[in-house]
Structure formats: structure tokens, C-alpha cells
Amino acid sequence: MSTSDTQHRGGDAALINASIARLRDGLVAGEYTSADLAAAFAQRIETIDPSLNSLVSRVEPVEPASSTGRLVGIPYVHKDIFCAKGTRTTCGSRMLADWVAPYDSTVHERLSRSGAVLLGKSNMDEFAMGSSNENSYFGAVANPWDVSAVPGGSSGGSAAAVGARLVPFATGTDTGGSIRQPAAFCGVTGIKPTYGRVSRYGMIAYASSFDQGGVIAKSAEDCALVLGEMAGFDERDSTSADRPVPDYVAGLDESIRGLRVGIPKQWFSDALDPAVGDAVSAAIDELRAAGAETVEVDLPDADIALAAYYLLAPAEASSNLSRFDGVRFGYRCEDPKDLQDLYERTRSEGFGSEVKRRILVGTYALSAGYYDAFYRRAQKARRLVTDHFQRAFEQCDVIAGPVTPTPAFDRGAHSADPAKMYLEDIFTIPVNLAGLPGMSVPAGFVEGRPVGLQLIGRHFDEARLVNVAHQYQQRVDWHERMPSLAADSANDNREG
Amino acid sequence: MSQFAIPSGWEVVIGLEIHAQLATRSKIFSGASTAFGAEPNAQACAVDLGLPGVLPVLNEGAVRMASLFGLAIDAEISRVSSFDRKNYFYPDLPKGYQTTQLARPIVVGGSVTVTTGEGKKAGEHTIRVTRAHLEEDAGKSLHEDFHGMTGIDLNRAGTPLIEIVSEPDMRNPEQAVAYARKVHAIVQYLGICDGNMQEGSFRVDANVSVRPEGDEKLGTRTEVKNVNSFRFLQRAIEFEIERQIDLLETGGEVVQATRLYDPDRDETRLMRTKEEADDYRYFPCPDLLPVVVDDETIESWRAELPELPDAKAERYQSEYGLSAYDAGVLTSSRATAEYFEAVVAREGADAKLAANWVMGEVAALLNRLECEIGACPVPADKLADLLERIADGTLSNKLGREVFEALAEQGGSVDEIIEARGLKQISDTGAIEAMVDEVIAANPGQVEAYRGGKDKLFGFFVGQVMKAAKGKANPQAVNDVLKRRLAGD
Numbered sequence: 001m002s003t004s005d006t007q008h009r010g011g012d013a014a015l016i017n018a019s020i021a022r023l024r025d026g027l028v029a030g031e032y033t034s035a036d037l038a039a040a041f042a043q044r045i046e047t048i049d050p051s052l053n054s055l056v057s058r059v060e061p062v063e064p065a066s067s068t069g070r071l072v073g074i075p076y077v078h079k080d081i082f083c084a085k086g087t088r089t090t091c092g093s094r095m096l097a098d099w100v101a102p103y104d105s106t107v108h109e110r111l112s113r114s115g116a117v118l119l120g121k122s123n124m125d126e127f128a129m130g131s132s133n134e135n136s137y138f139g140a141v142a143n144p145w146d147v148s149a150v151p152g153g154s155s156g157g158s159a160a161a162v163g164a165r166l167v168p169f170a171t172g173t174d175t176g177g178s179i180r181q182p183a184a185f186c187g188v189t190g191i192k193p194t195y196g197r198v199s200r201y202g203m204i205a206y207a208s209s210f211d212q213g214g215v216i217a218k219s220a221e222d223c224a225l226v227l228g229e230m231a232g233f234d235e236r237d238s239t240s241a242d243r244p245v246p247d248y249v250a251g252l253d254e255s256i257r258g259l260r261v262g263i264p265k266q267w268f269s270d271a272l273d274p275a276v277g278d279a280v281s282a283a284i285d286e287l288r289a290a291g292a293e294t295v296e297v298d299l300p301d302a303d304i305a306l307a308a309y310y311l312l313a314p315a316e317a318s319s320n321l322s323r324f325d326g327v328r329f330g331y332r333c334e335d336p337k338d339l340q341d342l343y344e345r346t347r348s349e350g351f352g353s354e355v356k357r358r359i360l361v362g363t364y365a366l367s368a369g370y371y372d373a374f375y376r377r378a379q380k381a382r383r384l385v386t387d388h389f390q391r392a393f394e395q396c397d398v399i400a401g402p403v404t405p406t407p408a409f410d411r412g413a414h415s416a417d418p419a420k421m422y423l424e425d426i427f428t429i430p431v432n433l434a435g436l437p438g439m440s441v442p443a444g445f446v447e448g449r450p451v452g453l454q455l456i457g458r459h460f461d462e463a464r465l466v467n468v469a470h471q472y473q474q475r476v477d478w479h480e481r482m483p484s485l486a487a488d489s490a491n492d493n494r495e496g
Numbered sequence: 497m498s499q500f501a502i503p504s505g506w507e508v509v510i511g512l513e514i515h516a517q518l519a520t521r522s523k524i525f526s527g528a529s530t531a532f533g534a535e536p537n538a539q540a541c542a543v544d545l546g547l548p549g550v551l552p553v554l555n556e557g558a559v560r561m562a563s564l565f566g567l568a569i570d571a572e573i574s575r576v577s578s579f580d581r582k583n584y585f586y587p588d589l590p591k592g593y594q595t596t597q598l599a600r601p602i603v604v605g606g607s608v609t610v611t612t613g614e615g616k617k618a619g620e621h622t623i624r625v626t627r628a629h630l631e632e633d634a635g636k637s638l639h640e641d642f643h644g645m646t647g648i649d650l651n652r653a654g655t656p657l658i659e660i661v662s663e664p665d666m667r668n669p670e671q672a673v674a675y676a677r678k679v680h681a682i683v684q685y686l687g688i689c690d691g692n693m694q695e696g697s698f699r700v701d702a703n704v705s706v707r708p709e710g711d712e713k714l715g716t717r718t719e720v721k722n723v724n725s726f727r728f729l730q731r732a733i734e735f736e737i738e739r740q741i742d743l744l745e746t747g748g749e750v751v752q753a754t755r756l757y758d759p760d761r762d763e764t765r766l767m768r769t770k771e772e773a774d775d776y777r778y779f780p781c782p783d784l785l786p787v788v789v790d791d792e793t794i795e796s797w798r799a800e801l802p803e804l805p806d807a808k809a810e811r812y813q814s815e816y817g818l819s820a821y822d823a824g825v826l827t828s829s830r831a832t833a834e835y836f837e838a839v840v841a842r843e844g845a846d847a848k849l850a851a852n853w854v855m856g857e858v859a860a861l862l863n864r865l866e867c868e869i870g871a872c873p874v875p876a877d878k879l880a881d882l883l884e885r886i887a888d889g890t891l892s893n894k895l896g897r898e899v900f901e902a903l904a905e906q907g908g909s910v911d912e913i914i915e916a917r918g919l920k921q922i923s924d925t926g927a928i929e930a931m932v933d934e935v936i937a938a939n940p941g942q943v944e945a946y947r948g949g950k951d952k953l954f955g956f957f958v959g960q961v962m963k964a965a966k967g968k969a970n971p972q973a974v975n976d977v978l979k980r981r982l983a984g985d
Binding site: 082083089091096099101102103105200201202203204205207208209235236237238239315316318319321322323324325327328329330339343363366367368371375 | 542545546547548549550551552553554581583585587590591592593646648775777778779782783784785
């Protein structure tokens with residue numbers, strides 16, 4: 001079969017693995033229409049997703065709302081935490097299993113305006129609480145590189161979908177690592193921007209002072225393109241930053257010669273799987289080879305950060321999730337006998353165990369008599385972590401290190417021990433405490449499972465992060481690699 | 497009036513928490529309208545409903561209004577204030593928390609001066625205000641009409657409030673009512689609250705405790721809610737004082753609790769004790785930035801302040817020569833002061849006469865009709881017309897009252913009523929002289945006695961002349977002519 005034939009049907013690996021810019025070129029050149037593109041990816045979802053469970057809803061593609069936007073005709077999926085009017089928006093919970101959003105999130109509005117085509121809503125840990133995507137009411141998600149492994153969480157569906165090339169990009173949210181960790185586990189590139197860079201309006205809240213929307217895509221280049229469309233001030237979100245959005249794509253090709261890369265020495269300790277450490281070190285060597293200088297920096301408090309996060313985030317969550325009471329929307333228990341019964345059974349039946357655990361922890365941390373010991377001290381720890389980052393950035397321009405201590409673990413491995421699961425976030429959480437931008441960039445494999453390099457920037461220095469990541473990706477091809485999926489080969493056979 | 501008196505040997509301590517709905521057009525954190533009386537839930541948008549994913553955006557108008565109140569009572573306006581969440585479950589609280597200001601309120605300190613009693617018993621008291629903070633109102637639970645179920649109306653949810661918390665500076669129900677009335681007047685003068693107590697725009701909760709006179713330690717307090725008029729406030733506090741003293745005098749003790757006032761039975765009822773109260777788990781609201789107000793903005797707000805009740809009352813005394821009491825009554829509400837000022841704005845108006853009429857006839861009419869002065873059937877310009885006719889001698893005070901009643905009942909113009917009813921006063925000196933001469937001629941004995949020193953008979957002659965004039969003669973002119981004629985001129 002000739003290349004042009006397969007391109008017309010949108011089925012070949014080259015097209016599926018193409019950059020967004022390449023897909024746009026093909027659309028502009030008339031090689032295929034946006035409908036062709038949507039159909040090709042939809043077909044791929046149809047074939048492959050049953051083995052992954054990365055999506056909880058399919059959305060019938062509509063004609064792009066724009067003809068001039070930078071994402072016209074590019075298919076994508078939303079993490080099912082983003083409201084898109086008329087779509088079921090579940091947040092991975094029984095509580096919202098049948099809830100259809102009556103309004104658009106700002107992120108959805110902006111992506112629609114730039115012409116992107118929504119194909120579905122991706123699976124996630126319930127209310128974005130989890131690091132393995134095993135906490136979804138809609139079932140666990142498989143890692144496309146190894147279906148016995150978790151895809152990470154909570155944006156596990158988005159990362160798995162992009163990893164399996166079911167869509168060119170997906171939205172995600174990152175409260176304690178929920179974009180970077182699954183991106184690392186699924187061999188894709190993810191960016192969590194500075195807190196306030198992307199509007200939270202219409203993004204269902206988990207922990208409001210940490211939650212930040214971002215992008216999961218194949219490459220830094222694609223992340224830069226999509227982030228530029230999503231980011232910017234929104235008057236409907238008081239915590240969004242009123243400052244201009246630079247053209248993230250424009251600076252991608254800049255040299256990183258002379259760039260000072262900070263290496264947090266405490267992160268390369270016994271807690272880090274040596275094989276992961278080797279992969280990350282090799283990636284840092286590439287940065288050096290590209291002209292960057294490395295400097296050791298001091299980030300001594302990852303463990304304090306972890307403890308602070310697991311008090312503050314549940315505290316906010318306990319309040320944010322109070323609205324799910326069975327009164328106005330969402331799940332309501334059968335035949336409540338009185339108000340108390342309505343509350344108790346609705347929330348007992350509607351929430352999963354991890355959500356309940358965090359609501360309990362958060363409620364406890366805010367209770368009279370415990371507030372000072374827990375919440376207030378955790379806030380102090382948060383300031384300490386922020387200060388340490390600030391000091392580190394006096395010595396360097398970006399910080400590089402591991403995303404996670406290990407590669408993707410087996411499904412069920414941590415189900416019995418939530419504290420162990422929480423340790424998965426030890427390198428990502430400090431970044432959320434400080435509200436800094438962070439990226440996960442594919443940096444190799446350990447026993448067939450992907451490993452990520454984490455890049456952390458100064459506040460609102462996303463342009464530099466994608467520049468560094470792009471320069472790295474000019475030298476390596478980890479991000480170009482596709483998992484070989486059983487369904488894929490079946491598909492290839494049919495095509496052939 | 498009430499027969500209440502605090503039993504001797506006891507001291508009463510009262511503090512008030514006043515919730516005033518701010519008169520912004522839209523809600524404190526959303527763009528939905530705040531107008532009262534719409535169909536249930538017609539004015540509740542996604543933010544008010546607390547739908548998943550929505551976020552609050554602070555209405556700056558609410559910050560301005562709260563600050564105006566602070567400036568009006570000489571309080572500190574916080575350069576940085578912030579919002580907290582007060583967490584509790586209730587069906588008309590859509591998010592499961594109320595957004596309020598606990599740690600850093602917008603208004604700190606300030607005071608309100610009130611006068612109670614009249615004449616010799618009049619006393620001035622300064623009530624300190626602890627703080628006033630911004631917060632959102634909840635919706636309403638409707639328990640009727642739903643066959644054992646409860647309806648929820650979220651139109652009110654998100655309406656901006658200021659909660660004005662006083663120090664426990666009041667020592668009797670009169671002071672508490674005077675303070676509440678003064679705050680009520682101030683928010684209306686400022687135009688930041690419509691003050692409608694029936695619709696719940698202005699709500700007063702009273703913290704009441706009693707202690708043996710001379711004790712330093714405060715007694716256990718109760719909080720009385722659901723008081724929707726000043727009269728009920730007075731009664732609720734009186735009831736609570738009596739209840740607490742009765743308890744203590746019979747060996748019982750007061751339980752810290754929230755109590756509801758029931759106006760039908762004129763009593764307070766237990767709502768919940770302190771032990772049953774929720775732990776509200778306050779923490780800083782992560783969705784809202786701190787509210788920062790700079791000096792320049794505060795000064796621009798200060799420049800907006802209208803003349804407030806105390807300043808106005810002083811001006812009425814110095815400019816119009818009114819008594820402190822009259823000035824106080826006339827400035828007790830913005831609407832009354834506006835009415836009075838509209839009457840005296842008439843060229844040549846007699847302010848004292850106007851004051852007497854507004855406090856007398858007008859007040860009595862409003863009382864009778866149970867209506868507000870803003871809806872008075874005799875508008876200020878009509879009263880000004882009427883007072884003009886009294887001042888120029890066309891009408892006596894008595895005839896003036898008749899015209900006033902006619903205006904109240906059927907409207908129309910003052911001059912038309914005078915004309916139609918033939919109420920015109922006889923001021924023509926010739927006509928009066930003729931009547932006086934007739935009376936003198938008809939009563940030679942009395943004239944003799946008067947001229948012999950029985951001054952008291954003067955009233956008799958006035959009465960005779962008035963009788964002849966069918967009450968329409970100008971009394972001043974009658975006096976003048978009588979005196980002259982009786983003196984033998």
C-alpha cells in the first residue's frame with residue numbers, strides 16, 4: 001500500500017505519530033480533512049481503547065469552531081474533570097456518573113476557539129485523587145507500554161491515550177504530580193504550568209490552591225503549541241494570572257548553551273530506583289552536551305513537602321467536595337428517610353474509598369483543636385519549600401531531576417498501602433507547593449517501562465521549560481517511540 | 497408601651513450582630529441579580545448553585561459598600577482583608593460552606609452613638625463596633641407546600657452581606673433598639689442597604705446575658721435570632737432577660753444556646769445548645785485573593801460619604817433652631833430627613849412649623865395607615881404648599897389639619913381644597929372689625945368687667961368672634977383688633 005493511500009485513510013503510523021504542526025500542514029495542504037483526521041483517531045480509539053480503558057466517554061466530533069486557530073482540526077480528549085457543555089463530566093466518580101455539564105470550562109472554550117476537535121473524556125482517579133488511576137469508578141486504566149502496569153494518575157487516562165497515540169494531545173490537571181507522573185509512566189511529554197497560568201474555571205476542584213490544568217502530548221513542541229492556546233488570564237478565575245502569554249513555540253529553537261541546570265542532590269538518594277537515576281543522569285548529560293552547565297542545588301525538604309501536601313490538599317478537598325450532598329445535582333441515594341440519611345448515604349455510596357479517606361483526613365486537619373497542629377504547620381512547611389526553591393533558583397535557571405522514584409509499578413501493587421502510594425509523588429509535590437511550572441519528558445526505559453526527566457522552572461518561565469525540553473528532544477528519540485499494542489498489530493494487518 | 501423594667505440588683509449585657517444585605521445589583525461572587533421576589537431559583541446561576549468547577553469572583557461594589565459603612569462609623573478600613581470558608585452542611589447552603597471573613601475583616605473598630613430617653617432622662621451612649629465583615633447570604637428552605645419535603649430557593653444565595661458585630665456595650669433593651677435603629681439609619685443614609693426587615697434585608701441577632709450588679713464576670717449568654725422588627729427586638733430581649741433572671745433566681749442556670757424568637761407567642765425557644773453547634777472548620781478560601789484597598793481608594797470613598805444622621809441632627813439644631821430631640825427624630829431615618837428637607841426647601845418655609853407637622857400630623861397619619869414616609873399620601877411638596885397657606889394666614893392650624901386630612905384622603909391641590917370647602921381664613925381687617933364691633937355691642941356687661949380688670953374675659957371675646965366667623969377668622973388678626981377695640985380705640 002502506498003504512503004499516500006494510508007495517509008488518506010489516516011491510519012498509518014507516520015500520521016498517528018506525527019506532530020501537531022505536521023497534522024496541521026496536512027490539513028492546510030488538503031491531504032485530508034479535519035473530519036478524516038477525527039475519523040482516523042476515532043477508529044483508533046475504537047480498536048485500541050478496549051484494552052486500555054483510557055476513556056470514559058466518547059464525544060461525537062463536530063466541525064472545528066474556528067478556521068484560523070492554531071489547532072484547527074486537531075483531535076484531543078479532555079481529562080474528565082473539565083466541563084464541556086452537553087458532555088457527561090464524571091471526574092471519575094459515581095457521584096457524577098450521570099452529570100452532564102451545563103456550561104463550558106474556560107480551557108474548553110479556548111481550545112474550541114482555536115479549532116481543536118474533542119473526541120472524548122479521559123479516565124482519571126476519582127476527583128483527581130490518586131497516582132495509579134486505580135481509583136476510578138469507571139475502572140482502572142492500563143499502561144500502553146505494559147498492560148500489567150499502572151499508567152500513573154490522576155491524569156492516567158490522558159497519558160495512556162496519548163501514549164497509545166489515540167489522540168495527538170490531551171488535557172490534564174496536576175495537583176501533586178497528576179500530569180507529570182502519568183506522563184513519565186506512559187512515555188509522553190507533560191507540562192504543568194505555573195499556578196494561575198491556566199484558568200481553573202470549569203475544572204472540578206480537588207485542592208484549589210494546588211490544582212493547575214496543563215497538557216499531555218507527544219513532544220515539548222506539541223505541549224508548547226497547545227499550552228499557548230489554553231493559557232491566559234480569565235476574569236472568572238480570581239487566582240488566574242493577569243499577565244501576557246508568550247509565544248511558547250517561538251522560542252523552542254533557541255540554544256541552551258550556558259543554561260544553568262540545577263541538580264537537587266537530595267533527590268538522587270536511596271529512595272530513587274538506581275535504574276531510574278541512571279536514565280535521568282543520562283538525560284542530564286544530554287543537556288550538558290547541548291551546552292548547558294549543571295550546578296548542584298539544595299532541596300532538602302521533599303519529605304516535609306509530602307507531609308504538608310497530604311494535609312493541605314485533603315483539607316481543601318474536604319471543603320470542595322461538600323457540595324456533593326445529593327441535594328442539587330449528581331448522585332442521590334435511594335429513598336432517604338431524612339436529611340441526615342440523605343447526606344450520609346449519598347456520600348457513602350457516591351464516593352470511593354480514597355476520596356473518603358482524604359475527606360476524613362482533611363476534615364480532621366481543620367477541626368477545632370487540630371488546626372494549629374496540622375493545617376497551620378503545613379502552611380508553614382509550604383512556605384519553607386517555596387523559599388528553598390527560590391534560593392535554588394538564585395543559582396540556576398531550571399532544575400532537572402527524576403519525576404518519580406520508580407518506573408510504572410504493577411497494578412494492585414500499592415492498593416493495600418496508601419502511604420506507599422503517596423511516596424510516588426515525592427518529587428512532584430514540592431513543585432505544586434511552590435506553584436512552579438514543571439514538565440515531564442520521556443528519558444528512556446527501565447525493563448520496558450518508560451522513565452521521565454522532570455524539569456522545573458521559575459514562576460511563569462514555561463517558555464524556557466519547553467525550550468529546554470525541545471532541545472533535549474532534538475537529541476534523543478524517546479518521545480518518538482510508540483508502544484506496540486496488540487490491537488495495533490491487528491490493525492496493521494487489516495490495513496495491510 | 498412596654499411595662500418592662502430590669503429588676504434591681506441585676507445588670508444586663510447585650511451585644512448585637514446585625515446582618516445587612518448590601519444593595520449591589522449583582523451577587524457578591526457572581527453576576528446573578530440580587531432583586532427580591534423573583535420565581536424560586538430564577539436568580540441562581542451556576543456559581544450560586546455551587547455547580548462542580550465554578551469559581552467565585554468578588555464584586556468590588558460590595559467592598560466599597562462595606563467600606564462606606566466603616567468610614568461612617570469611624571472604623572479602620574483594612575488595607576488587606578481576606579475570605580475564609582465556614583464549613584457546614586445545610587440544604588440551602590449550596591457549596592457546603594459559606595464564604596465569609598473570619599481572620600481579616602474589612603472593617604475593624606468604630607462606634608455608634610445613641611440617645612435613649614427624653615428630656616431629663618435623655619442619655620447618650622457610645623456603642624463600640626468590634627468589626628464588620630463581608631460574607632455571602634444563604635438560600636432559603638421552604639417547608640410549606642411540598643408535602644413533607646423541603647423546597648430550596650437559591651435566589652438569595654450569594655447576596656452580599658455585612659455582618660456588623662458590636663461589643664457587649666448595651667445595658668438595657670432601649671439602648672439595644674436605639675443602636676439597631678441607628679445602624680439601620682446609617683446603612684440607609686449610605687444607600688448600601690434597603691433596610692427592609694420584613695424581607696430580611698436587615699436582620700438583628702441579640703446576645704443577651706445577665707449578672708448580679710457589681711459582678712465583673714459576664715454571665716452565660718444566649719443568642720436570640722429571628723427578630724424581624726425593632727419592636728420584636730425589644731420584646732425578645734426583654735423576654736430573654738426575664739427568663740434568665742428567673743432561672744438564676746430559682747437556682748437554675750443559663751445554658752449557652754441559640755434561641756429563636758416567636759412573635760406570635762412572644763417568647764424565645766431553644767434552637768440549639770453550644771454543644772450541638774457545628775465545628776465550622778474555618779480555613780482561608782483558596783479561590784479568592786486577599787482584598788487589597790489603597791489609601792487613595794479609601795479617600796475617594798470617604799469623599800462619597802453623605803451627611804450622616806448625627807451631623808444632620810446638629811445642623812438642624814444650628815440652622816433651624818430645632819431642639820436636640822426634634823432633630824434626632826427627624827434624622828432617625830434617611831427617608832424622614834429627606835421628607836423634612838423637601839418641605840423646608842420651599843422659600844420662606846418655617847422650619848419649626850415644618851418640624852412640628854412632620855413629627856405630628858405626618859407621623860400620626862403614617863402610623864394610622866401603617867405606611868413608610870416614602871409612600872406618604874401627602875407628599876412633601878403638598879405639605880410645603882399647605883404650610884405656606886398657614887404661614888400667610890390663609891389657614892389657621894386647625895383648618896390646616898382639615899386640609900391635610902383631605903389631601904391624605906383624596907389628593908388634589910391645597911388651594912383647590914381650600915376653595916372647594918370654603919376654608920379660607922378671614923384675614924380682612926374690615927370684616928373682622930365689623931364682627932368685633934358686633935360682639936362688643938352685644939356684650940356690654942363683659943366689656944365693662946374686662947375694662948375693670950378682668951383680663952381673663954379676653955378669651956371669651958375671642959370665642960365669640962370666632963363663633964361669628966364660623967372658625968375661619970385669622971386668630972392673630974382677631975386678637976389684634978379685639979385688643980385695640982376693648983382698649984377703647
